[in-house]
Amino acid sequence: MDEQSLKNVIEAALLAAGRPVGAAELRELFDEFARPELAEVERALEQLAADYQGRGIALKEVASGWRIEVRAEFSQAVSRLWQERPAKYSRALLETLALIAYRQPITRGEIEDVRGVAVNPNIIRTVIERGWVRVIGHREVPGRPELLATTREFLDYFGLKTLDDLPTLAQLKDVETLGVQLEFEPQAAGPEASDVQEAPGAEPPAAVAGD
Amino acid sequence: MDEQSLKNVIEAALLAAGRPVGAAELRELFDEFARPELAEVERALEQLAADYQGRGIALKEVASGWRIEVRAEFSQAVSRLWQERPAKYSRALLETLALIAYRQPITRGEIEDVRGVAVNPNIIRTVIERGWVRVIGHREVPGRPELLATTREFLDYFGLKTLDDLPTLAQLKDVETLGVQLEFEPQAAGPEASDVQEAPGAEPPAAVAGD
């Protein structure tokens, strides 16, 4: 058996196995009349490892044999194959975010007053980490609670130029019909879309804000 | 991104995924600022396929995308890695599957009409559990029977890109010519002809009785 065929069988077997395979077991894959020596198998493995230099994969010897791995430098990109669809944000988060947008600057206590329930600190942390909300000061009352306000990123994400593009409370009463109309709007040209004024409830651009 | 890195990420991803991956999904693996065009991904796939010439593996496109598989000439050696024989499927299951594949969407009753026997519910369950078949609706007739269709996994499993890649279904002969005595099958000319002659359509092939 020539070297190339030997390497080919070994490569095919290591990739198909889905587990590490030892040199002796690799040798057993060949028909008796064509079975290579163990040393030949080992030499082929070395050559295969050399072939994989500068490639997306690498040949590595672990306790139970040889296996082909994704090179560490590519694992970040490859990991995206398993990126899960995210869970939806809770109702509580959306209400909190809306209150910060409409009533800013606002403290957590004031949000709680309107919502009638305690605001989970995780919610505030989530919207801050997302870049939509930030602390812009403290209210000078006992406890100096943080004052929360929306950010430029918040406006960008929702395709708004200014907070004035949000519907007024009066318009909000008809938000269902508002939304129906909006779904027929042509997709806004870009994040800075100038027609946002006409469409105060425009759907945000599909793209996820950079993280 | 240079061509080699592009190929490397694609190779690593296809080998890590454990399932076929489409060109669009491969493209999404790259950071936004370094994301290649779809055409570049496709070119890289072509190059990868060319790189694999004369190697132990091959790049193949199936219904849900691209996968790297062992070249047919090495599959026998590689199959020695596993002790168990692969599952065999009964004729009843294969005939049912063929009817669903060629006649979809189809109800169980329609399958029974063609096969002339009741379909064992286990067969339907098996093909659904294997992910080859799914219920895509109901026929609006009394009883609202389920409409069955094949999935992309079915095509993937059998190495097909689309349903059009299924072997051509034999032509129906004209019933008008009824009464015309034909000595032999006209289609007995193909490469499979020899088996047919020995046991003309007689299944099980083991049983050919003389008169």
Add this chain to the structure above:
Amino acid sequence: MNATVPPAELGPQQHEMPFAIVDGEPVTEPPKDLYIPPQALKVFLEAFEGPLDLLLYLIRRQNLDVLDIPIAEITRQYLEYIDLMRDLELELAGEYLLMAAMLAEIKSRMLLPRPASDGAEEDDPRAELVRRLQEYERFKRAAEDIDHLPRLERDVFPGKAELVERHVAPLLPDVTLKEMLLAFKDVIQRAAMFAHHHVQRERLSVRQRMSEILLHLHGGELIDFARLFRVEEGRMGVTVTFVAVLELLREGLLDIVQADTFAPLHVRAAAPRPTPAANDDAAPAAT
């Protein structure tokens, strides 16, 4: 297989019996006295996928064409197999008996003399059977074809490489503006804030400007009051800023400082007020 004396109950049909492969070779010429073990026969008969399959076998075995079935002969052979299945106590699907009845009916119709006048138009009584046989045979072939396709697990082995380190950065949920607005509408309705019509008239740009000014003052330094205004924003912008400053003052978030009469006005974030020593009191009282 050993040749022995045939059991009496199988005697009459014996020359018809097919049997299984022996040492990989199909046996086509059975010696007259060859004994077929009932198990082998059973396996053979059980292998039929129903009456159409059995009929196709009978037709093919004699190299006959589906389009020209000698119906009397085929019916006779079919019934013999049915009897055999019964004798072997095979589970006989009702479809086999249905087919027997159909064959008998076709046979009787073919025996009847056809009227000379409209004979040309009359369908061959076998037509429906032929159609079904052909249709079934197509899919029987298709099933074999599918079985021959190279398939995963048996013929095709996909390549897999180990991904040692998986970093899964979770994607963040998307939110539509509409979702947020609906949530806001609910919370406002719950809080019965629609009643306050001054809220309805409130310009959100004032709120936004309030946030911007506060952010500007976040460092704590004094800022020239005039620098809060931008001429290029026009009268509307200036008004918004002015209302925002007044609102910040009203809410106690901003101090205006003037060192002297007619000296420039300065603004700064409200200074911390003296708080009670016991900070515990500052916590909102829970009830």
